[in-house]
Amino acid sequence: MWLVVVTACVACYLLKLAGYLVPERVVSGERSGRITTLLPVALLSGLVVVQTVAGPGGQLVVDARVVAVGVAVGLLLLRANFLVVVLAAGAVAALVRAVGWG
Amino acid sequence: MTEAGPARNAGTGKGQETPLPAARRREVIRQAWSVGGATGAYGVSFGALAVAAGLDVWQAQALSFLMFTGASQFALVGILAAGGLAAAPAAVATASMLGLRNGLYGLQTSLMLGATGLRRLAAAHLTIDESTAVGIAQPEPPAQRLGFWQTGIAVFVLWNASTLLGSLLGNAFADPRQLGLDAAAAGAFVALLWPRLRSRDAAATAVLAAFVALVSAPLVPAGIPVVLAAVAAVVVGLRHPGRHERPLEGGDGILTGSDPTP
Numbered sequence: 001m002w003l004v005v006v007t008a009c010v011a012c013y014l015l016k017l018a019g020y021l022v023p024e025r026v027v028s029g030e031r032s033g034r035i036t037t038l039l040p041v042a043l044l045s046g047l048v049v050v051q052t053v054a055g056p057g058g059q060l061v062v063d064a065r066v067v068a069v070g071v072a073v074g075l076l077l078l079r080a081n082f083l084v085v086v087l088a089a090g091a092v093a094a095l096v097r098a099v100g101w102g
Numbered sequence: 103m104t105e106a107g108p109a110r111n112a113g114t115g116k117g118q119e120t121p122l123p124a125a126r127r128r129e130v131i132r133q134a135w136s137v138g139g140a141t142g143a144y145g146v147s148f149g150a151l152a153v154a155a156g157l158d159v160w161q162a163q164a165l166s167f168l169m170f171t172g173a174s175q176f177a178l179v180g181i182l183a184a185g186g187l188a189a190a191p192a193a194v195a196t197a198s199m200l201g202l203r204n205g206l207y208g209l210q211t212s213l214m215l216g217a218t219g220l221r222r223l224a225a226a227h228l229t230i231d232e233s234t235a236v237g238i239a240q241p242e243p244p245a246q247r248l249g250f251w252q253t254g255i256a257v258f259v260l261w262n263a264s265t266l267l268g269s270l271l272g273n274a275f276a277d278p279r280q281l282g283l284d285a286a287a288a289g290a291f292v293a294l295l296w297p298r299l300r301s302r303d304a305a306a307t308a309v310l311a312a313f314v315a316l317v318s319a320p321l322v323p324a325g326i327p328v329v330l331a332a333v334a335a336v337v338v339g340l341r342h343p344g345r346h347e348r349p350l351e352g353g354d355g356i357l358t359g360s361d362p363t364p
């Protein structure tokens with residue numbers, strides 16, 4: 001686990017440092033700029049799906065997490081704070097499970 | 103904080119520059135620390151989710167101290183929670199791709215800061231959404247540098263302190279699933295994604311990425327669906343020229359299209 005942690009930390013630091021060392025023209029293409037901006041959107045969207053409906057073996061399951069994410073989206077529509085959204089999602093799933101579903 | 107001095111002096115090689123009036127200094131420092139307080143607090147949720155994912159308190163802390171970039175940290179522990187060590191390569195790849203944007207910020211902040219040597223290494227580490235946002239939002243160069251350094255330090259200190267609090271709290275509970283921590287992680291990813299969905303390109307990317315992850319999840323090992331979802335950014339980025347993302351704007355300490363963690 002330490003190897004994973006350190007490798008990921010080094011990679012992220014080198015990417016930050018690259019911005020200070022690489023001449024801007026190397027990376028400032030319009031297309032590459034657009035792709036880099038959209039990259040977090042794609043990754044986070046993929047993470048939402050996997051974290052919400054993927055079971056232990058990758059099979060798709062509908063359980064308490066789906067309800068929790070629905071509540072999270074509702075709260076975000078109401079402009080709720082990040083921490084409120086995260087806590088509410090956890091609490092809703094815990095409740096749904098306590099009632100015996102998902 | 104000793105960084106206030108260097109931030110003010112960093113521009114001495116670039117011709118004369120009027121020092122920042124005391125009132126403006128206080129204003130910038132106040133803005134930096136209020137952004138730091140708001141953002142740093144979210145480290146609690148990261149710490150709790152990290153220990154739920156099987157990391158120990160030290161490993162969670164190492165991520166906040168050494169990686170220090172929120173979305174990447176959440177992604178790394180989220181994928182490790184789902185796929186264990188077998189998913190480690192995908193977890194590292196996803197965290198790195200999410201960290202790529204910091205390099206882009208660095209292109210701008212390096213010009214703004216003019217830092218060299220050790221100070222440049224430190225500046226790179228503190229290059230995150232918030233420090234970049236507060237820095238570029240200031241009109242005058244000395245305030246830009248002060249804003250960057252103060253915000254970076256504020257978020258770093260508070261993010262690390264709250265990570266420790268979160269991981270200690272998380273450790274106190276035996277069954278993370280009973281507490282809904284897996285759903286809390288899903289909620290965190292939605293909340294990280296939400297502010298980025300401001301353009302049609304972003305929305306199209308999100309839908310395509312979700313579809314790719316949904317279809318591939320049953321077919322490939324844990325972690326890989328997220329890496330495959332990255333293709334959506336390339337597909338949408340190469341099409342539709344003209345519907346651009348807005349350029350970086352600092353505003354009130356929040357970058358356009360950034361999420362609420364470092």
